[in-house]
Amino acid sequence: MMKKIVFLGCGSMGEAILSGMLAAGVSPQSVVVTVRRPERANELASRHGVTALASNEEAGANAQAVVGAGVVILGVKPVGIMELCREVASSLESEAVVISVAAAVSLEQLEGALPAGQPVVRSMPNTPLKVGRGVVALSAGSSVDEHHLAAAHEVFDGSGVVLDIPEDQQNAVSAISGSGPAYAFYLAEAMAAAAENFGLAPEIAQILARETVAGAGIMLAEPGANATLLRRAVTSPNGTTEQAIASFDRDNLPGIVLTGAQAAAGRAAQITEELGRN
Numbered sequence: 001m002m003k004k005i006v007f008l009g010c011g012s013m014g015e016a017i018l019s020g021m022l023a024a025g026v027s028p029q030s031v032v033v034t035v036r037r038p039e040r041a042n043e044l045a046s047r048h049g050v051t052a053l054a055s056n057e058e059a060g061a062n063a064q065a066v067v068g069a070g071v072v073i074l075g076v077k078p079v080g081i082m083e084l085c086r087e088v089a090s091s092l093e094s095e096a097v098v099i100s101v102a103a104a105v106s107l108e109q110l111e112g113a114l115p116a117g118q119p120v121v122r123s124m125p126n127t128p129l130k131v132g133r134g135v136v137a138l139s140a141g142s143s144v145d146e147h148h149l150a151a152a153h154e155v156f157d158g159s160g161v162v163l164d165i166p167e168d169q170q171n172a173v174s175a176i177s178g179s180g181p182a183y184a185f186y187l188a189e190a191m192a193a194a195a196e197n198f199g200l201a202p203e204i205a206q207i208l209a210r211e212t213v214a215g216a217g218i219m220l221a222e223p224g225a226n227a228t229l230l231r232r233a234v235t236s237p238n239g240t241t242e243q244a245i246a247s248f249d250r251d252n253l254p255g256i257v258l259t260g261a262q263a264a265a266g267r268a269a270q271i272t273e274e275l276g277r278n
């Protein structure tokens with residue numbers, strides 16, 4: 001039987017990882033999650049069949065959950081993550097692989113709040129893990145051996161592409177693939193707004209935007225797909241799309257995306273610094 005997998009904090013990101021993992025064949029019986037509110041714990045338990053504990057109800061829920069765990073996923077916001085590490089430190093198995101999904105929290109900060117020698121992996125996942133199409137980048141801490149890293153890969157392998165990257169690239173990854181699903185959804189929102197501007201009914205506008213972005217995403221997901229070639233296949237010479245792309249170019253859409261991604265990465269660096277001061 002698989003060793004216990006624990007999620008400390010299971011909100012949007014944690015539940016996406018959990019859903020992907022269960023869909024890939026992990027048994028819900030091997031999973032324990034903790035959250036703050038009992039209503040959320042009940043929701044997760046009934047939706048996924050996992051054991052769910054509420055820390056607002058049971059003060060020792062986090063420490064209790066990690067006992068005997070082989071993998072512990074830290075699914076909380078950056079603020080409070082170090083406090084959570086200190087809360088569970090004395091209950092962790094020395095060989096438990098602690099995987100943080102938090103943006104901006106460094107391996108040094110995590111290792112400083114955990115027992116010396118604890119294997120720690122910093123990761124940047126994204127929510128499409130929920131549907132088996134996620135991307136996750138992993139950076140191993142100073143006490144991680146190949147078995148620990150393999151255990152971290154195993155958590156995500158069935159629900160997306162897993163990459164190993166140096167830690168100093170984590171903020172860039174966060175600004176592209178971590179936040180990126182929001183950029184794609186934002187594009188869908190903008191397309192729906194444009195459709196409404198033409199006078200189309202809101203329900204029709206929603207369907208057009210959603211199905212178009214989803215359909216394009218599925219085409220991009222095909223093996224060997226290339227965004228530039230796919231775009232060109234839609235863009236007839238002297239046709240209509242060409243005018244839209246030329247307008248996007250005049251407005252420097254690539255520059256707008258770059259500046260936005262730089263702002264996201266910049267915020268990550270700022271959060272790392274803010275946490276370091278606490």
Ligand SMILES: NC(=O)C1=CN([C@@H]2O[C@H](COP(=O)(O)OP(=O)(O)OC[C@H]3O[C@@H](n4cnc5c(N)ncnc54)[C@H](O)[C@@H]3O)[C@@H](O)[C@H]2O)C=CC1
Nearest residue numbers: 009010011012013034035036075076077078101102103125
């Ligand atoms: N949402 C996303 O798309 C992505 C999020 N992340 C990272 O994932 C982490 C979580 O983000 P979200 O899921 O969006 O936040 P969220 O607010 O949806 O989830 C956080 C969960 O942690 C629980 N929690 C907080 N403190 C706790 C404690 N002491 N004990 C037990 N449970 C506790 C909350 O009840 C909540 O269920 C963040 O660190 C974020 O940087 C990383 C990549 C993408």
Ligand SMILES: O=C(O)[C@@H]1CCC=N1
Nearest residue numbers: 102103174178179180
């Ligand atoms: O917005 C955030 O801070 C998190 C990290 C990447 C995606 N969501």
